[in-house]
Amino acid sequence: xxxxxxxxxxxxxxxxxxxxxxxxxxxxxxxxxxxxxxxxxxxxxxxxxxxxxxxxxxxxxxxxxxxxxxxxxxxxxxxxxxxxxxxxxxxxxxxxxxxxxxxxxxxxxxxxxxxxxxxxxxxxxxxxxxxxxxxxxxxxxxxxxxxxxxxxxxxxxxxxxxxxxxxxxxxxxxxxxxxxxxxxxxxxxxxxxxxxxxxxxxxxxxxxxxxxxxxxxxxxxxxxxxxxxxxxxxxxxxxxxxxxxxxxxxxxxxxxxxxxxxxxxxxxxxxxxxxxxxxxxxxxxxxxxxxxxxxxx
Numbered sequence: 177x178x179x180x181x182x183x184x185x186x187x188x189x190x191x192x193x194x195x196x197x198x199x200x201x202x203x204x205x206x207x208x209x210x211x212x213x214x215x216x217x218x219x220x221x222x223x224x225x226x227x228x229x230x231x232x233x234x235x236x237x238x239x240x241x242x243x244x245x246x247x248x249x250x251x252x253x254x255x256x257x258x259x260x261x262x263x264x265x266x267x268x269x270x271x272x273x274x275x276x277x278x279x280x281x282x283x284x285x286x287x288x289x290x291x292x293x294x295x296x297x298x299x300x301x302x303x304x305x306x307x308x309x310x311x312x313x314x315x316x317x318x319x320x321x322x323x324x325x326x327x328x329x330x331x332x333x334x335x336x337x338x339x340x341x342x343x344x345x346x347x348x349x350x351x352x353x354x355x356x357x358x359x360x361x362x363x364x365x366x367x368x369x370x371x372x373x374x375x376x377x378x379x380x381x382x383x384x385x386x387x388x389x390x391x392x393x394x395x396x397x398x399x400x401x402x403x404x405x406x407x408x409x410x411x412x413x414x415x416x417x418x419x420x421x422x423x424x425x426x427x428x429x430x431x432x433x434x435x436x437x438x439x440x441x442x443x444x445x446x447x448x449x450x451x452x453x454x455x456x457x458x459x460x461x462x463x464x465x466x467x468x469x470x471x472x473x
Contacts, residue, residue, distance in 0.1 A: 177227060177228055177300060177301060177302060177439070178226070178227070178228065178301070178302055178303045178304070178305055179228045179229075179230075179291075179295050179301055179303075179305065179439060179442060180220060180226040180228065180229045180230075180305045180307055181229075181230055181231075181232070181288045181291050181292060181304065181305070181306050181307065182217070182220070182229065182230070182231040182232070182307045182308075183232060183284055183285070183288060183306070183307060183308035183310060183313070184231040184232060184233045184265065184269065184276075184284065185232070185233050185234045185284045186308050186309075186310060187212070187213045187216050187217075187307075188209040188212075188233070188258070188261060188262070188265050189209070189258070190212070190328075191208060191209045191210075191211065191212020191213050191215075191216070192206075192208050192209035192212070192255075192257075192258045194208065194212055196208070196212070199211040199212075199461075200460075201460040201461070202460030203460070205257075205260070205459075206257040206258075206261070207261060207264065207459060207461065209258060209261045209265065210261050210264050210265045210268055210459070210461075211461065211463075213265055213268065213269075214268055214272070214464055214467060215464075215467065216327070217229075217231070217269065217272060217274070218272075218467045218468060218469055220307070220327075221272075221468070221469050221470070222469030222470075223469075226444065227443060227444060228439060228440075228442040228443050228444065229274055229275065229442060229444050230274070230275040230276070230277060230291060230436070230442050231269050231274055231275065231276050231277070232276075232277040232279060232284035232285075232287035232288050232291075233262060233266055233276065233277070233278050233279065234262075234279055234283055234284045235263075235266065235278035235279055235280055236279070236280045237249065237250055237251035237254065237259075238250055238251065239279070239280075239281060239282055239283045239286075240281050240282065241283070241361075241422050244418065244421065244422060245362075245363060245418060245419075245422055247362050247363060247364075248361060248362045248363065248422060249360065249361050249362040250362075264459065266278050267455060268455060271447070271448065271451045271454075271455040272447045272452065272468060273444060273445050273446060273447045273448055273472060274444060275436060275441070275442055277291075277433070277434065279432075279433075281431075282426055282431075282432050282433075285310065285312055285313060285425055286425050286426040286430075286432045287432055287433075287434060288306055288308070288313065288316070288425075289313070289315070289316050289425030289426070289427065289432075290425075290426065290427045290428045290430075290432040290434050291304075291434050291436075292304045292306060292316045292322050293316070293427055293428075294434060294437070295439050295442070296318060296321055296322050298439050300439060301439055303320070303321055303322070303323065304321065304322045304323070305323055305325050305332075306322065306323065306324050306325065307325050307327055308325075308326070309326035309328065309329070309331075310324075311342060311349070311353075311358075312349070312353070312361070312423060312425070313425075314341075314342060314346055314349045315346050315347070315349035315350055315423075315424070315425060316346065317333060317334060317337075317346040318335065318346070319334065319335050320334040320335070323337075324337075324338075339379075342375065343371070343372075343375025343376070343378075343379055344375055344378045344379050345379075347382065348378040348379065348382055348383075349423070350420050350423040350424045351378045351382070351383055351384050351420055352374045352375060352378045353365070353419065353420070353423040354366075354384060354416045354417070354419040354420035354423060355369040355373075355374035355377070355378070355384075355409075355416065355419075356369055356370060356371055356374045357419065358423065361422065361423070363419045363422050363423075364419075365419060366408050366409065366412050366415065366416055366419075367412075368401065368404055368405055368408050369405060369408065369409075373399060373400075373401070373405055376396050376398075376399050377394070377396055377399070377405075380394075380395060380396050384409070384413070384416050384417065384420060387406075387409060388406075389406065389410055390406060391403045391405065391406035391407075394406070445472050446468070446470040446471050446472040446473070447468035447470070447471055447472065448471075448472050449472070452465070452468060453465055
């Protein structure tokens, strides 16, 4: 069997900001994100044949990482009409019969990473497919057993694909992000370090701590500005290690709450018709009533 782990926060944002006409409830509440998320999930469950599925959301945008670094991402700047859709989206996914992990202290990425680690260890699982294009999640990829699937572009990244795309293996993704930063997550990386330099150095040395302090000892052919980069890394190593910690996904061993311990608990049984019809009636979404590809029973 294959397990599909969906970054529902990404899908909700993507659908909300889609150029399609705005979807509203009968009371005028914007539900474009919810509607688009449901549409995408029904395609995954129907035409794309997913059988064992779980969805993770950032029920609260802030997480423990905000305590580690004040500049880490918050809900500042996120439209109120989008934030208001999170609980509705979670209710929609539950009504569809899907397993939902709403994260509060941790992030949706942590839930997906923790689940990928847990269920990839099960010999009954042929492959874990992480449904997101998020580069942070590339650290979860293992050979062709755990892969990223950018559904919008229909591109699958296995371990070789991660190296081709980001220049480092999955084990080096967090170290690379520590150097280049991640604007979406709100940490800047180190001055002067860019994609090419970070990828080249981490590809060669693997970990920040393994990079020689003196650029004269670097074995990275063709890299420009190595003395300046080495100096910045020496002076800002504490920052780099903090940024790596921010970029590193947590697991169940760190307390990420993934209640399901057996992969069979992720099996999609079909949507509960009565519950789904009640959800659509409550939010004034008649066009979605017939979207589920299968009903329970």
